[in-house]
Amino acid sequence: MRDVVTEAPGTLEVRGLSIAHEGKVLLDVPHLCLDGPGPTLILGPNGAGKSLLLRCLHGLIQPDRGRVCQNGVLLNASHKARQAMVFQRPVLLRRSVAANLDFVLKRKSMPRVQRKPRIDDLLAEGGLDGKARQPARSLSGGEAQRLAILRALALDPETLFLDEPTSALDPSATQMIERMVLRASAQGVRIVMVTHDIGQARRLATEIVMMQAGRVVEQGLARQVLEAPKSDESRRYLDGGLVT
Ligand SMILES: Nc1ncnc2c1ncn2[C@@H]1O[C@H](COP(=O)(O)OP(=O)(O)OP(=O)(O)O)[C@@H](O)[C@H]1O
Ligand SMILES: [Mg+2]
Numbered sequence: 001m002r003d004v005v006t007e008a009p010g011t012l013e014v015r016g017l018s019i020a021h022e023g024k025v026l027l028d029v030p031h032l033c034l035d036g037p038g039p040t041l042i043l044g045p046n047g048a049g050k051s052l053l054l055r056c057l058h059g060l061i062q063p064d065r066g067r068v069c070q071n072g073v074l075l076n077a078s079h080k081a082r083q084a085m086v087f088q089r090p091v092l093l094r095r096s097v098a099a100n101l102d103f104v105l106k107r108k109s110m111p112r113v114q115r116k117p118r119i120d121d122l123l124a125e126g127g128l129d130g131k132a133r134q135p136a137r138s139l140s141g142g143e144a145q146r147l148a149i150l151r152a153l154a155l156d157p158e159t160l161f162l163d164e165p166t167s168a169l170d171p172s173a174t175q176m177i178e179r180m181v182l183r184a185s186a187q188g189v190r191i192v193m194v195t196h197d198i199g200q201a202r203r204l205a206t207e208i209v210m211m212q213a214g215r216v217v218e219q220g221l222a223r224q225v226l227e228a229p230k231s232d233e234s235r236r237y238l239d240g241g242l243v244t
Helices: 051-055 077-081 097-108 113-123 141-154 171-186 198-204 223-227 233-236
Strands: 010-023 024-034 039-044 067-072 083-087 159-163 188-196 207-212 215-223
Touching: 010 051, 010 159, 024 113, 024 207, 024 215, 039 051, 039 141, 039 198, 051 159, 051 188, 077 083, 077 188, 083 141, 097 141, 097 233, 113 141, 171 198, 171 233, 198 223, 207 223, 207 233, 215 223, 215 233
Parallel strands: 039 188, 039 207, 083 159, 159 188
Antiparallel strands: 010 024, 010 067, 207 215
């Protein structure tokens, strides 16, 4: 789907990251390095700090302390321009489906003659052909989320962050999104995705980061973490027990 296969996105690294609010530690990540080729899935109970971590990695919030680096360089505007993020509830413009995509491509300074075919390709990729003229806000939840992902992919990102993109979707809508995510990953986009769905982690993840109470309690290859978790917190979460 992408015109050009870019170089591998390199290392995304967090050092000494901390965020506190009214004396409570919300995020405390001394070191985290994402440098693997495949999708990284972030798991953990409600309030574990998954969304906060994603927002820090995308430069949407400044931590109280610590830094995020890409390939050893402090995350800067040009890195951020090569990142895209998809939220749990898609944020779409009050325009048609095609116009939502056109908006992003125009901002990338893509000439008009190239935009139309690119939009057609994107719509086909997301199974939204035939919906180009429909108001984006009238799409179903699954369609809207697919459009949000297409809009993110239209940026040709090196890294795509997704925060529970399928949590409100039925199994078939979820499957369509998982296919899009896997295709993007196969095309070289680094995927960093939050989920509560252990089955989804099993289907998508190469690597898993487990979080609890603002901390990374385990990071490892998906098979190892899912089949033989090393930390008690991971084990309890995967067993479906209450993690306090
Ligand atoms: N702006 C804020 N001000 C104060 N506390 C915040 C703020 N943003 C997040 N928090 C707190 O930080 C903690 C981590 O929040 P976060 O949204 O990262 O959790 P999460 O792991 O994504 O949870 P969920 O699975 O429910 O989405 C929570 O206790 C939350 O209330
Ligand atoms: Mg969250």
